[in-house]
Every structure is written in structure tokens, then in C-alpha cells.
Amino acid sequence: MKPSAPTTLIAGILLVVCLGTSGFARYHLDQTRSRTSPDEVLYVESPRVIKRLSLGYDGLLADIYWTRAVQYFGTKHVLGSRQYPLLGPLLVITTVLDPHLTVAYEFGGNFLAPQPPYGAGMPQQAVQLAEYGIRNNPDDWKIYYDLGFIYYMELKDYSKAADAFARGANVPNAHPFLRVMAAQMAQHAGELQMARMMWVTAYQSTQDRDIRANAASHLLALQVDEDVTNLEKLASLYRERTGHWPSNFSELEATGLLRALPVDPLGHLYRLAPEGRVEVQEPDKFPFIKKGTPPGYTPPIPKFLPSD
């Protein structure tokens, strides 16, 4: 008995129609979903329970949660979120499932600790995470580094930072900077050079794209801060010599204080504002800068991460 032709035709047409309309429905659903922030719900919150449920395949599950953590942060970052409530729990679950996933501790140090909108603003949690990482990986210098980093950058607790770096420096194969930083912390904490060394180390010691981009942005910002400080000093010097503020950099050049027109790390000329203030032309391109922004300037939503 051959299949009936009318049924075949109707079923075939219906199939195509449903395929098309379900595609539209899906598209519509996805559009409405992406306007709101990603799910703020973790269906299972307890790391221990998740570990139990993993039936021993915790390595893979850790990788999955790690991916979720990165996606979560990246998506919210792009939306300019000021709150990342799930980042901490996601990183904790990841590291309970796989305590040796070093990159998770790095991520915590770089994105869990800093204040929003650059991070989740939870430095204490980040510290706990790092300490947990050290307990489970006592021979991994990177985690000591992450700990010291958090104390230095966010908590401004320089003695604890020095402590962490010192502990890390004792680990075999540790990055040579650790010992240097431990030693110099006491005198040079808060200085540009220390910060630069830290960000360079952060950049070099990871392969994670987000962490590298973050470090690179910070280094650029440090460069700008340094340039602006120096240029403002020169402007003051000019004022002392001539009695009035310079109106542009050519005047400084003419007096021999500058050898060439100053250019920011992205290649644009610095601007000389009234009363000797120096500004960058496009402050939006430099998240993290502390100097060189016009008065009343509010930084936009940072969009420098590859995950953005």
C-alpha cells in the first residue's frame, strides 16, 4: 500500500510551516531575553551538592561552571552592570569541583575583587577564594600572586600583600618579581612602579584573554597617569619661570622643556587645558585612568574585554 499522496503533501507543508514559525518564535523569544540581564538564578547553590551530583565527573563539570562564570561576567559587563551576585558562587562551585583550576583564582583576583563596574566589588570573597586555592595548590606561585594582588590593588593592605608575595616567592619556579615586590612593598607601596610591575606580571602569567586585556588596559592607564603627572609638573615649571600658565605645548617646546609634542599611548596628542591641566583627547579610550580627564567627566560603561 503506497503512502497516501494528500497526507504526504499536507504533512510536508505543515512541517515546513512549523519549522519556519518555530524559528521566528525562537528568534522573538531570544530578542526579549537578551534585553533583560542573564538569569540571576543558580538552581543548585551548594557546591557540595553539585560535587555529589557530578558522579565523579567533577573535572568536566568544573570546566562547564568555569565557562558559565566567564560568560556571566562578560555578559553583565557589557550591560554595565554594577552587581555581579552570581560571580562569587560560580567561582566557588568551579573551584570546589576542581580545586586545581588555577585560572579561576586568577579570574577572582582580577574580576571578583575590583569595584564595579570593573568587577564584582567583593574583595573579601576573592581573598577567601585565593586562600582556598593556596591550601589546595601550595606549590602554585600564581595563586599567592593573586592573593597579594587583591590586598594591594583593592584592599590597600600593603603588609598583607607583602606577606602573600613573600610566601609565594618561596615556592619553586616562582616568578622573580614576587621576591622583588615583597621586598619593595614596605617602601614603595602606592607607587607607580609597583603597580606597573604587578600588571606586567599579571599579563605575563596568564593566557586568559579577559585577564590579559584587563592588565593591558591598566598598563595603558598607568602610562597615561605618568605622562599627565610629568606634563603637569612641566606646566608648573613653566608657570614658575614665566608667571603664567602655558596655553599650548608648543610654548613648552619653545622653552626647551619639551623635546616634541607629547602623544598618548594610542598616538593622540595630549591637550593643554587652562591652569596647567593636561588632558587626553579621548578619555573614553582609557578606562582606569585617574588623571587627565576633564572636570565632571564620568567614565562610560567599560567595554574592553574580549568577552564583551
Next chain:
Amino acid sequence: MSTRIVHIASNTFREAVRDRVLYNLIAFALLMSGAAVLVGQISIGIERLVVVNLGLTAVSLFGVVIAIFIGIGLVSKEIEKRTLYTVLSRPVRRWEFIAGKFFGLAGTLVVNTAFMAVGVFAALLYVSRAFHRADAWILVALYFIVLQFLMITAIALLFSSFSSPLLSAVFAFSLFVVGSFAEDLRGFAALARGVSHWLATGAVYLVPNFASLNVISSVAHEQPIAKQFVVSSSLYALLYTGMVLCGAVLIFERRNLK
């Protein structure tokens, strides 16, 4: 005697192959290819880790599913289809039949795992561009996975010798899950008092301890596995498998084939 077991084993292998079980390798190959290509986009720096975790987990899960799915039918299908009658009317002892079926399925799984190992190493080569010394530990992890297969195959065969396929699947899968919780069971036994303590401790020893045979995470982090551990784990798995097979033989020897 031994040739009969070999013949039954190779017939069982042939049945599995003609049942197209090896097609699962296609799904596996697609999975590994997709993972190898995508992992670079999702998690830089931990590509090798993810490929090893994913690859070995897939080998383990695919294999357990195959072991249970085919294992539960090893005896019951023959009884239901009555193909067993003409076999047992020959000079084949019942225990030889059980042994042959076991080796047939175990052999199928070993062959399957070998093909999958090639897939895992291929994906690894793709993301790492070269092999490292530490990659050799992956072979050890695969060996441990095969030990798990032996245990679960024996368990499925045991249930098959007296239970319907559906019930066998439920029991076998449940034992797999409980066996993966074995370490938690131990923790519970340590906390419990009185009767619960003894029951839990008994369970810890009776239940197949799959948790301790899971070295995927260690191997993914390039940590070595102690030789002593390999030897004692092998002994445990083989003895446990032997125990279960004896159970299967005891039950099957007494079974009336209606």
C-alpha cells in the same frame, strides 16, 4: 572448555558489532571534533584540560551506557528469544556460557575504547599542537575506565541472568550511581552510629566503588598516578568483577528456562 568460551565470546562480539553498536563512535568523533575546534574560543589557556576532561568523561559515559544497554540483554534476550535452548543442549556448561558472554561484551568495550582513545589523542594534538610526556597518563586513565567497564558489565550480566531488561537497567544504573557516591557513603558511615553505621559500612564494601577508579581530573591536570595505586585498584576491580560473575553463575545454574 576454553575454546567454547572463546567461541561464545566472539559470537557475542559479532552480535554487538552487527547490532551497530560501533556507530556510537561516529557520535563520539563528532563530539570530539566539535570540542577541539570550539574549546579555543571558549576557554583559552585551559584547552588541554577541557579536551582531556571532556574526552575521558565521554569515553566513560558512552561505555557505561553501552555496557548497561547490551549487558542487560545478554542472558534475558537469549531466554526470551529461546536461542538459548539449542546452545545449552550442546556440551556447553552454563558457567561457560556466562563467561563467554562476559568476555564478549568486555572485548567489545575494549575495542570501542581503543577507537575512542585515538579520537581523544587526535583532539589533543589539534589543540596542543604536540604531545607532551604527561599525555601518557591519559592511557592510564583509559585503563581505569576499562576497569570500571568490567565491573559494570558483570553487574549488568548478573541482573540479566534473572531479571527482565527493564528492571536490570534500573538496578544496574542505580548501582552505577551509588558506586559513584561511594566516597560519600564512607563519610556517612563514619558519622553514623549503631546499626546505620554497620549497614553503611557494609554498603561501602559491597557497592562497586567507581568513585575511586575515576582519575580523569588528576590526569587532566597532568598529575601522575602512583604505581601502587594502579596495582591495588586493578586487583580490586578484578576481584569485584569475579565476585559478581560468580553470583551470575550461581543464579544461572539454578534457573529453570521456561
Next chain:
Amino acid sequence: MSAIEILGLEKTYSAGLWRKRQRCALRPLHLNVEAGEVFGFLGPNGAGKTTTLKLLMGLVFPSGGSARILGREIHDPRMKAQIGFLPEQPYFYDYLTANELLEYYAQLSGVATQERRRRVIEVLGRVGLEDAARLPLRKFSKGMLQRVGIAQAILHDPKVLFFDEPMSGLDPIGRRQVRDIIVELKALGKTVFFSTHILSDAESLCDRVAIIDMGELRGVGAVADLTATVEGKVEIIWHGSSLPASLQALTSESHLSGDLVRAVIREANQDAAIDALRHLGVRILSITPVRTSLE
């Protein structure tokens, strides 16, 4: 020594959740089959024929009694190498071809490696399946499967053969072939023990039969003997339109068609009936003995 000695074999199944309900499938059976006999095991469906065969094959364990085949115990592998079994409505590994199946069985029966190929080909020829040798068994018809079943039973040249309903599901040609094979086997001196519920098969093939019903043996002996103990009947046909009153008492059944009357009369009353008809001046057309079947 008999080829098959059944010594009080019995089987009771316990059914129900608490195993309280007892179902007696076979009451203690005593039976001997001599070497070279073709022995029929007759009975309606559910009589216990298959149970008996399964007990003899060691597939089911007896509740009591024992049996010996070729002088050995039921589970003795040495004995099993010399027997062949065809189960009822057999089913084989459908992913194998006929060749592969028989090779496999030959391996399990311990046929020497050099011999296997030869035996398989020979046996396939005997059952008329040479052309289907390479076909996967899932493509076989019921009749073909039955023939494969016989092939695997005779493959290793056993001394005793056990067939459970060997003709079931076969068309007349198939049944013919099976009967011919059984006759051949007898000519080769084999012992054949087969069960059936089709009486004509037993009648034509068997040296002796046993009749079983509801798990109990009802009679054993040569076919001729068994039918002889039952009274004979005679069929008389004559021209007429009705059964005369004088014959009614003597007749066990009568039938009218056209102008012929057919009456079946007990042999003992034969003479009385013929006299009565002659008195009536009836023209008798035929007098035929009705052969009693085992029914």
C-alpha cells in the same frame, strides 16, 4: 541399555506471589526408548510434552525423579555431544547467516575444525537450504527456520535426536521433507524421540508411541497395538432414503445424501446389520472397515 531411560521424572511449578499455587506440569513419568527406535510422544497442547523434553535437555530442573540418555546423566557434556535437540518453533540469532550459525553450533558441539565446513555444507544440503546458506536468518521464513533447526540438530551426527513438534508451522511439502528426514535418520540407526499433537504423523512414522494428557502418561506401545484395543467399526452404504428402524439400535452414526444412506456400525453388529438390510431387499453398495485412529 536403553537409549533413553526416564525414571519417574516429574515437575511441579510453584506460581503466585508467595509460591503457594502449585501447578503440576508432569506427573512421575516412567518411560524407556530403545536405540534405533522412532518414538512418538503424543498429546494435546499443554499435556506436558515440551516440559518432558526440557527436563531431558536439562533446561528445567525436575521436582523429582531422574533420567539417563545413552546411559549418562542429563547434564553430562559427553552425552550432550551425542544428542541433538530441535525446540518448538525455534528462533535463532537473526544477525547471523545460516552458514555462520551452523559453524557456531559446530564449534560448540566440538566438531573438529577441519570437519566443520564439510559438515555444514552437507547438512544444509540435507535440509534443502543450500541456496539460502549466505542469507541472514532474519530473512528466513518459518519453514526455513524449522529446517535450519533440524540442520543444527543433526549437524554433529548425534546418536539420539529430540524434536519438539517438528512439523509445526510447515506446509505439506515441508512436512513431507521432515518426515523423509526422520525416515532417513531411522535408516541410519539413530534414535528419534519427537513430540507432536498431530496424530497422522505419529501413526505413519513411529515404531512406538506414548500418549500423555494433563501431565500424565495414558498409554505406551506400538501403534497397531494401541488401535487394536479400541473396537473397530464398519461403514455400509446402500441405496435408500432413510435408516430402517431395525438398524437404528445398531448404528452409531448415519448420513443421508441423495438416494444413498451411509451408516457406521460397530464391528460386532456387522452381521446383524447386513442380515437386516438383506431382509429389506436393500441393495448394498459397499461395506468398508473404518480404520480407528488413535483418537
